[in-house]
Amino acid sequence: MGVIWAIAKATYRESIRQRVLFVVLLLGLLLIGVTVAFSYLSTGEEFRFVVDFGLVGITLIGLGLAVILGGFMIPNEVDRRVIFTILSKPVSRWQYLFGKFVGAAGVILMLDLLMGIAFSVAYCVKHPLGFGGFTYMVPMALFAIYLQTLILLAVALALSTIATPIFTIFATGFVYVLGAVNSQVTYLGNRAESTGTKLVFLLLSKLIPAFTNFDLRSALLNNQPVEPAAMLNVVGYTALYAGLVLGISWILFHEREF
Amino acid sequence: MAMVETPLVANPVAGTGQETVISCERLHKTYTTAFGELFRLPGVTALSDLNMEVFRGEVFAMIGPNGSGKTTTLKLLMGLIFPTRGACRLFGRNPKRDVSVKRRIGFMPDGPYFYGHLNGFELLEFYANLLGMDAARRKRRIPELLDMVGMTNRAKNRLRTYSKGMVQRIGLAHALLNDPEIVFLDEPTSGLDPIGARDIRDVVVRMKAEGKTVFLCSHFLTEIENLCDRVILLDRGRTLRYGALEELLVEPGKMRLTVSGASDALKDQLGKVGRLRRSSENRPSTDLILKDGPDIGAAVKLIQDAGAHLDSILPMRRTLEDVFMEAVQRTQADRPWDAIDADDAEDSPAAPAETPVATADGSEES
Numbered sequence: 001m002g003v004i005w006a007i008a009k010a011t012y013r014e015s016i017r018q019r020v021l022f023v024v025l026l027l028g029l030l031l032i033g034v035t036v037a038f039s040y041l042s043t044g045e046e047f048r049f050v051v052d053f054g055l056v057g058i059t060l061i062g063l064g065l066a067v068i069l070g071g072f073m074i075p076n077e078v079d080r081r082v083i084f085t086i087l088s089k090p091v092s093r094w095q096y097l098f099g100k101f102v103g104a105a106g107v108i109l110m111l112d113l114l115m116g117i118a119f120s121v122a123y124c125v126k127h128p129l130g131f132g133g134f135t136y137m138v139p140m141a142l143f144a145i146y147l148q149t150l151i152l153l154a155v156a157l158a159l160s161t162i163a164t165p166i167f168t169i170f171a172t173g174f175v176y177v178l179g180a181v182n183s184q185v186t187y188l189g190n191r192a193e194s195t196g197t198k199l200v201f202l203l204l205s206k207l208i209p210a211f212t213n214f215d216l217r218s219a220l221l222n223n224q225p226v227e228p229a230a231m232l233n234v235v236g237y238t239a240l241y242a243g244l245v246l247g248i249s250w251i252l253f254h255e256r257e258f
Numbered sequence: 259m260a261m262v263e264t265p266l267v268a269n270p271v272a273g274t275g276q277e278t279v280i281s282c283e284r285l286h287k288t289y290t291t292a293f294g295e296l297f298r299l300p301g302v303t304a305l306s307d308l309n310m311e312v313f314r315g316e317v318f319a320m321i322g323p324n325g326s327g328k329t330t331t332l333k334l335l336m337g338l339i340f341p342t343r344g345a346c347r348l349f350g351r352n353p354k355r356d357v358s359v360k361r362r363i364g365f366m367p368d369g370p371y372f373y374g375h376l377n378g379f380e381l382l383e384f385y386a387n388l389l390g391m392d393a394a395r396r397k398r399r400i401p402e403l404l405d406m407v408g409m410t411n412r413a414k415n416r417l418r419t420y421s422k423g424m425v426q427r428i429g430l431a432h433a434l435l436n437d438p439e440i441v442f443l444d445e446p447t448s449g450l451d452p453i454g455a456r457d458i459r460d461v462v463v464r465m466k467a468e469g470k471t472v473f474l475c476s477h478f479l480t481e482i483e484n485l486c487d488r489v490i491l492l493d494r495g496r497t498l499r500y501g502a503l504e505e506l507l508v509e510p511g512k513m514r515l516t517v518s519g520a521s522d523a524l525k526d527q528l529g530k531v532g533r534l535r536r537s538s539e540n541r542p543s544t545d546l547i548l549k550d551g552p553d554i555g556a557a558v559k560l561i562q563d564a565g566a567h568l569d570s571i572l573p574m575r576r577t578l579e580d581v582f583m584e585a586v587q588r589t590q591a592d593r594p595w596d597a598i599d600a601d602d603a604e605d606s607p608a609a610p611a612e613t614p615v616a617t618a619d620g621s622e623e624s
């Protein structure tokens with residue numbers, strides 16, 4: 001545990017200093033700021049706009065963070081040969097990989113918190129009830145986005161152990177898009193007539209992450225509370241999916257030569 | 259006489275009950291890429307059938323020209339890459355399977371690179387954590403090492419502000435954090451000023467005095483010559499020489515008589531018995547190099563009769579550089595090993611070796 005923590009801490013400290021992350025954070029904050037600035041819409045529409053635009057913005061920024069951190073962390077350490085000095089210590093490859101994941105997850109948490117605070121303020125400013133309109137659903141929606149970002153981080157990190165950063169960026173983006181339309185893929189599978197097509201679609205829908213449940217925008221807008229069981233489901237799904245992806249990447253990384 | 263050139267001088271310590279801490283058995287490494295594997299391209303053979311043992315408490319040097327496979331050997335021992343064939347062991351364990359053996363070693367890579375955003379102290383703390391050192395031990399050990407490598411007053415500066423030599427010094431400190439039983443140093447003096455190079459020497463000497471094992475990879479031969487107990491000489495992955503330094507440096511069957519006050523007439527006479535040369539640049543004496551045996555008696559008699567002074571009779575020694583150059587020369591011209599092997603086969607079909615050579619397991623064959 002100490003080893004994973006040490007690697008995570010060093011990863012966090014190194015990443016948080018990167019200028020590109022600062023730029024991404026500014027972009028996110030700017031996006032949220034801009035949604036507040038629109039004021040020619042009707043009150044209800046303005047609120048809807050803030051929620052839609054803000055949460056989608058935070059999701060996309062999360063995707064960006066996941067590919068930047070997940071895609072470059074390990075290749076950078078391989079290129080600069082820092083990894084020689086780390087893996088020649090009593091550090092297993094699994095500890096290294098997981099430590100990197102935890103460190104990057106910490107960085108994303110930090111930036112998501114900052115964007116989340118900005119979003120919450122924007123939410124209250126545009127909510128008809130003002131600050132009285134704030135519910136626990138706001139942090140829930142943000143938390144679900146964070147979990148989704150962790151899945152993307154795991155995917156990017158896994159790809160980065162065998163692929164170049166550019167490939168990782170595109171492939172992770174592709175996984176994100178497929179994940180967002182997963183319910184449609186399932187739908188197509190169920191509707192398909194031939195068994196073969198059905199199988200392919202259903203298999204694909206199981207392989208790619210299902211992000212539909214992670215999107216709490218409509219629940220937030222329609223003021224529908226989210227059942228604790230549903231939230232737990234999302235947490236469990238994240239642990240399972242990210243765990244499996246990291247497990248597969250460990251198998252690949254285990255045999256990797258430096 | 260190809261076989262004389264073949265490696266493996268008899269290992270003087272084998273069978274004397276010394277503890278083997280590093281061993282390589284027919285260790286072979288061919289680098290391939292995924293692409294190359296797919297199309298069955300031959301790849302780069304960086305190490306062929308390396309057989310070697312290192313014993314506890316010795317300073318062992320691996321020497322060889324650039325690209326001879328020294329770093330490859332170290333990476334195999336560290337579990338950073340894996341053998342194509344054969345095996346390597348640290349304390350009898352496979353470094354790939356058992357990462358815990360790395361708790362007992364230290365490794366300084368060639369031209370080490372570290373996190374630039376940490377300062378010297380934080381960097382050592384990071385590695386101490388990886389080594390599982392507790393807080394009390396860290397607090398004691400880190401300042402001690404910073405002092406030893408002369409980096410105490412730069413400890414609060416970020417690594418990105420360090421010069422190459424300073425990074426090298428921190429690298430040395432990081433390799434010694436856990437007070438390792440074996441320390442591996444890959445080209446430790448590259449990038450260091452003469453003071454730094456002497457500090458490295460001091461570390462090696464001190465570790466040996468403490469009964470630790472030092473594994474040095476270097477091409478600074480004069481430096482190694484005064485430090486190491488045993489040597490392995492590689493060239494493009496093959497072992498050309500392996501054995502105790504003393505045995506490598508002694509020219510078998512040759513003696514050197516040093517004479518002072520020899521007249522020209524005596525020199526003429528001696529020149530018929532052996533080969534004459536000046537002892538060294540600034541000494542007035544003359545060296546006579548001749549075969550061990552009755553010639554020596556004859557030479558001594560000539561010297562005594564002429565009234566000259568016999569300073570010493572010693573086995574003929576070469577420098578490590580001589581050994582290196584001689585061994586490598588034959589294979590230098592960038593010719594593939596296959597061609598050299600083919601030549602050798604033509605020159606002397608199955609010629610028996612002149613001197614006894616040892617196989618890897620220490621048994622002798624002639």
Ligand SMILES: Nc1ncnc2c1ncn2[C@@H]1O[C@H](COP(=O)(O)OP(=O)(O)O)[C@@H](O)[C@H]1O
Nearest residue numbers: 289302304322323324325326327328329330331
């Ligand atoms: N990752 C690699 N891929 C392909 N070839 C390599 C790789 N690393 C080293 N080599 C080759 O292996 C040979 C031995 O290299 P190395 O062990 O670094 O030599 P040394 O440390 O003795 O200078 C060289 O020909 C080098 O080009």
Ligand SMILES: [Mg+2]
Nearest residue numbers: 328329368444
């Ligand atoms: Mg090297």
